[in-house]
Amino acid sequence: MREAARLFRDKGYERTTVRDLAAAVGIQSGSLFHHFRTKEDILKAVMVETIRLNTALMEAAVEAVDAPREKLRALVRVELESINGQTGEAMAVLVFEWRSLSADSQAEVLKLRDIYEALWLEVLGTLRKQGDLQADPFVVRRMLTGALSWTVTWYKPERGGLTLDGLTDQVMAMMNL
Amino acid sequence: MREAARLFRDKGYERTTVRDLAAAVGIQSGSLFHHFRTKEDILKAVMVETIRLNTALMEAAVEAVDAPREKLRALVRVELESINGQTGEAMAVLVFEWRSLSADSQAEVLKLRDIYEALWLEVLGTLRKQGDLQADPFVVRRMLTGALSWTVTWYKPERGGLTLDGLTDQVMAMMNL
DNA sequence: GTCTATATTTGGATAGAC
DNA sequence: GTCTATCCAAATATAGAC
Numbered sequence: 001m002r003e004a005a006r007l008f009r010d011k012g013y014e015r016t017t018v019r020d021l022a023a024a025v026g027i028q029s030g031s032l033f034h035h036f037r038t039k040e041d042i043l044k045a046v047m048v049e050t051i052r053l054n055t056a057l058m059e060a061a062v063e064a065v066d067a068p069r070e071k072l073r074a075l076v077r078v079e080l081e082s083i084n085g086q087t088g089e090a091m092a093v094l095v096f097e098w099r100s101l102s103a104d105s106q107a108e109v110l111k112l113r114d115i116y117e118a119l120w121l122e123v124l125g126t127l128r129k130q131g132d133l134q135a136d137p138f139v140v141r142r143m144l145t146g147a148l149s150w151t152v153t154w155y156k157p158e159r160g161g162l163t164l165d166g167l168t169d170q171v172m173a174m175m176n177l
Numbered sequence: 178m179r180e181a182a183r184l185f186r187d188k189g190y191e192r193t194t195v196r197d198l199a200a201a202v203g204i205q206s207g208s209l210f211h212h213f214r215t216k217e218d219i220l221k222a223v224m225v226e227t228i229r230l231n232t233a234l235m236e237a238a239v240e241a242v243d244a245p246r247e248k249l250r251a252l253v254r255v256e257l258e259s260i261n262g263q264t265g266e267a268m269a270v271l272v273f274e275w276r277s278l279s280a281d282s283q284a285e286v287l288k289l290r291d292i293y294e295a296l297w298l299e300v301l302g303t304l305r306k307q308g309d310l311q312a313d314p315f316v317v318r319r320m321l322t323g324a325l326s327w328t329v330t331w332y333k334p335e336r337g338g339l340t341l342d343g344l345t346d347q348v349m350a351m352m353n354l
Numbered sequence: 355g356t357c358t359a360t361a362t363t364t365g366g367a368t369a370g371a372c
Numbered sequence: 373g374t375c376t377a378t379c380c381a382a383a384t385a386t387a388g389a390c
Contacts, residue, residue, distance in 0.1 A: 012276055014191030017383060031356045033385065096273070099189050135351040139344070143351065146327020147320040154319050167316070174312040174320065176353040194365060208374045210367065 005046050005089035013043055013093070013100040043097060044105045048112065050090040054082050055116040062119055068126045069177060075120060077168045079148045084155055084164060095149045117141070132177050147171070182223050182266035190220055190270070190277040220274060221282045225289065227267040231259050232293040239296055245303040246354060252297060254345045256325045261332055261341060272326040294318065309354050324348070 003024035007016045018039055022029040036042050061074040083091040101109065124137035133140065148171070155167065162170075180201035184193045195216050199206040213219045238251040260268040278286065301314035310317065325348070332344065339347075 012191065014189065015277075018385080019383080027355090028357060029384085030358075030386080034355060039384070100192075133351075135347045139339075139347045140351055142327065142331050143324040143348065146330075147324040150319065150323020150326070162316075170312045170316045171320065174310075174317050174353055176351055195367080196365075204373090205375060206366085207368080207376075211373060214367095216366065 001042070001046050001049065002089075004042050005050075005093050008043065008046065008097055009089040009092040013097045040100075040102060040105065043093070043101060044109065046090050047094050047101070047109050050087060050094050051109065051112045051116070053087060054078070054091070055112070055119075057082065058116050058119050062123065068123055068130065069132065071123045072127065072177075073168065073172055075123060076144070076148065076171050077164070079144075080151060080164050080167055080171075083149060083152050084157065088152060092149075092152045095152075120144075127177065134176060144171075178219070178223050178226065179266075181219050182227075182270050185220065185223065185274055186266040186269040190274045217277075217279060217282065220270070220278060221286065223267050224271050224278070224286050227264060227271050228286065228289045228293070230264060231255070231268070232289070232296075234259065235293050235296050239300065245300055245307065246309065248300045249304065249354075250345065250349055252300060253321070253325065253348050254341065256321075257328060257341050257344055257348075260326060260329050261334065265329060269326075269329045272329075297321075304354065311353060321348075 004016075004021055007020055007024060011020070017029075018032055019029045021039075021042065022032045032042075036045070057078050058075060061078045062071050065071055065074055082088065083095075098106070120141045121137055124133060124140055127133040128137050151167065155162070157163065181193075181198055184197055184201060188197070194206075195209055196206045198216075198219065199209045209219075213222070235252060235255050238255045239248050242248055242251055259265070260272075275283070297318045298314055301310060301317055304310040305314050328344065332339070334340065
């Protein structure tokens, strides 16, 4: 699944063949079907596991601090880490290969995703009530989803000297809080 | 090309067949190749035309107002209009099907894209110099690219009563300017 | 659990008539 | 400029041996 995530991110789901997937783990293409019924099952498995892992990470991050503003900062930091760190391949797949999932699978995965979306909305809702946020929490979350996901296309930690903490600072600095 | 943009956005480039494309304009698949040498040429043509059109729209929008803050607002409004309005299919293709373009074609299209990226950076740079922007203009532009592009996945003008002007207001309200 | 071999389908592209 | 017919390559999935 780790190799699948990498391949799906790099080449896209459709351009990745079952032969590519098999070769990446050193087996023949036919052998893959002993483990997964279809190619799409692999995509779905990658997405489901990613969501489970990230939900846990975000819950922990939110509980580790008290102030709502710090909770938001923690969420931003975790999401940037998720998409640009070790699990970045899988997160990118979740974002960019969504359409490749069948409608039925999409519905299943959406239920899981709602759990951690609720985390964001709770924090943003609190900031709004305190008068620290002018815009609608739903809209803000969606804008942040786009902005943070998109970093995967341009953020290169090795170059430019911008760390993930630095990037988090930039995100917080550009927000009207 | 309009039909191609719609199909590429809805199903993705890879899942759209030349037979789909031909059927959408009421001809047979073989006939398509009289107009385009390859399927990829169609994708490239959609992207190039979209960039040309949008560069013109953005240049006009920026020149129509004076204050840097209003110029930024105008750019946001135009980009939201581009991605959610009539040309939205093509803009979405530009964003989400980028990887489906060959490396050579990507290089060509990038040159065109740089023209309107420069527009954004000029406006953001001015705001920064005036002290109205805390974050790095390059980072801000990239975050906005992600946030605004992403609206195509969730913004539905018919529902919720949020207009494009209202959405523009929300974006400006969430920015620290 | 993996292999080899292959069935089956699909899709991009071409040829040549009209 | 479009049609029909078809080539050819690639890709998912299966069958059965080891």
